[in-house]
Amino acid sequence: MKLPKKLMLLGSGELGKEFTIAAQRLGNHVVAVDRYPHAPAMQVADECEVISMLSADDLERVVSKHQPDYIIPEIEAIRTEKLLEFEQRGITVIPTAKATDYTMNRDRIRELAHKELGVRTAKYAYATTLSELQSAASEIGFPNVVKPVMSSSGKGQSVVASAVEVETAWNYAIDGSRGDTHKVIIEEFIDFEIEITLLTIKQWNAPTIFCPPIGHRQERGDYQESWQPAQIKPVGGASRNENRLLAAQAIATQVTDALGGAGIFGVEFFITADEVIFSELSPRPHDTGMVTLISQNLNEFELHLRAVLGLPIPNIIQYAPSASAVILASKNSDLIYFSGVADALSVPDVDLRLFGKPDSRPYRRMGVALAKAETTELARAKAVEAASKIEVVDR
Ligand SMILES: Nc1ncnc2c1ncn2[C@@H]1O[C@H](COP(=O)(O)OP(=O)(O)OP(=O)(O)O)[C@@H](O)[C@H]1O
Ligand SMILES: NCC(=O)N[C@@H]1O[C@H](COP(=O)([O-])[O-])[C@@H](O)[C@H]1O
Ligand SMILES: [Mg+2]
Missing domain, CATH: 3.30.470.20 (ATP-grasp fold, B domain)
Structure with a gap:
């Protein structure tokens, strides 16, 4: 293997900035991409692009222009179907396009872990309407945790103490949801150590x-x-x-x-x-x-x-x-x-x-x-x- 490699970073926040520094210390070339200019990783990258990473067309444009060896997602909110396509075209997507696709939505990774692999998770259910959420909440019990299936860093997430709070949690989750999906996950509250x-x-x-x-x-x-x-x-x-x-x-x-x-x-x-x-x-x-x-x-x-x-x-x-x-x-x-x-x-x-x-x-x-x-x-x-x-x- 010869260095440098060309790495395209999709998402250029604080985590991407430190990754870029690590990549450059070993002589690599980094193209930092994000939705706004002067994002942290852009300040230290070789090149940068400002696009919507949820747009397949925008992704196509920057990937065709830069021809990276690796595509390295740094955030969740990316048009992951497009990453599957890039992978099929021979570009290495990190860790895999499937992994980015499965973890973009909470339901996909949860189904993989719990249903396919039999891993212990909090008890959970999904809801796409308020009344579905109300019946799921009475099933799961209180307190519980309600989150949009598409969100990160706690956006739209709340702990629900009793039945009267379910409607507020529903509205909060829908407001905090990324994209236009009206699907939430409700989980048993784990009183962890x-x-x-x-x-x-x-x-x-x-x-x-x-x-x-x-x-x-x-x-x-x-x-x-x-x-x-x-x-x-x-x-x-x-x-x-x-x-x-x-x-x-x-x-x-x-x-x-x-x-x-x-x-x-x-x-x-x-x-x-x-x-x-x-x-x-x-x-x-x-x-x-x-x-x-x-x-x-x-x-x-x-x-x-x-x-x-x-x-x-x-x-x-x-x-x-x-x-x-x-x-x-x-x-x-x-x-x-x-x-x-x-x-x-x-x-x-x-x-x-x-x-x-x-x-x-x-x-x-x-x-x-x-x-x-x-x-x-x-x-x-x-x-x-x-x-x-x-x-x-x-x-
Ligand atoms: N079922 C649960 N029981 C108890 N606490 C929970 C539960 N689900 C989430 N939390 C609390 O909320 C935090 C954020 O939840 P989670 O990691 O699911 O959301 P996130 O928005 O993806 O966060 P991030 O992207 O920052 O990792 C957890 O680290 C935990 O402290
Ligand atoms: N929990 C995920 C996480 O911490 N991601 C980090 O936060 C940035 C977004 O920050 P911003 O919302 O302030 O732009 C992301 O780009 C990543 O570095
Ligand atoms: Mg988390």
């Missing part, structure tokens, strides 16, 4: 390997903090703890094998006292995996790149307990400044990534604080404190 992302690296010609598990905390369905390693509380002794991690690894291997190809996957699990419950997965680097920007010898973006290009991954070493905490905007603005940077960086083993997004909206993720410490608790406290010092301000 911890939720984890298991970064799973599927390789072309080598066995699947894993990063130490990442614990995370979500609000409004969006990640706020992540830490590594996740302490899966040793219920019933240390061996039990180990067993739950092995169980998660076995499920991650099973699901990623069914999707095929190569690359990193962020496989999400709910861990309860006696169960490992599969939630969903990203067939690409995961937002909670940004902690690996400080924690590991090879971060999740470098691992993705090596897996994609079939380069060796001799070892994955975690340097120390580590954490990440998000830096969110509070309002709409297109003049972004950050205050408190010097203060945040005055603490040893703290670092920042400020993504350079050209505008903000309430709760938009604008950066992340990273920290290493002697324990995950200390690392979390340091990351949260550093993030709290940064304020997203406009002029």
Whole structure:
């Protein structure tokens, strides 16, 4: 295999920016694509294109123009049927066009995991009308969680405590749905001990390997903090703890094998006292995996790149307990400044990534604080404190 390769990144946010840096460090050529100009990855890529990634015509135009060796999706919202076509034409889609198609909608990956592979998931049902949702809710019970089948980062998602709240949840899900699908999934609420992302690296010609598990905390369905390693509380002794991690690894291997190809996957699990419950997965680097920007010898973006290009991954070493905490905007603005940077960086083993997004909206993720410490608790406290010092301000 000869480098450089031409990589087309579909989606150019913060995850794509770090992937682009990793790709360029090994001499590759990156074309960054997104729906708006000056997206984070575009700031560091060789070339960029602004298109609608849901438009087959737009995708055709940029792929014909640049003739990439690899198409690397960075977000879910892509016209995935077109990716299947590109794959048939001989372009490698990462991890596979099928994987991007199955994970674009929550129902397809759920059916694969639960029905085809027999993996334990939360009890669930689908609804396409309010009355279907009402009867599904009484079947599943309360509390439950309602989400559009097409959405990410918690958009349109709510926890429903009782029957009177079902209508509000329906309207919220429909408003938060991507595209014009009026289909929602309703899930049993899992009262988990911890939720984890298991970064799973599927390789072309080598066995699947894993990063130490990442614990995370979500609000409004969006990640706020992540830490590594996740302490899966040793219920019933240390061996039990180990067993739950092995169980998660076995499920991650099973699901990623069914999707095929190569690359990193962020496989999400709910861990309860006696169960490992599969939630969903990203067939690409995961937002909670940004902690690996400080924690590991090879971060999740470098691992993705090596897996994609079939380069060796001799070892994955975690340097120390580590954490990440998000830096969110509070309002709409297109003049972004950050205050408190010097203060945040005055603490040893703290670092920042400020993504350079050209505008903000309430709760938009604008950066992340990273920290290493002697324990995950200390690392979390340091990351949260550093993030709290940064304020997203406009002029
Ligand atoms: N059935 C459930 N029981 C308990 N909590 C849940 C359930 N489903 C989702 N959640 C909570 O909401 C979060 C977001 O849900 P999920 O991962 O399904 O959505 P998402 O919008 O795809 O998020 P992302 O794209 O950021 O991964 C979960 O990480 C978890 O904290
Ligand atoms: N949970 C998925 C995730 O974190 N995706 C990351 O967020 C970007 C979109 O951010 P934006 O909505 O602020 O443009 C995506 O491009 C990706 O980097
Ligand atoms: Mg998720």
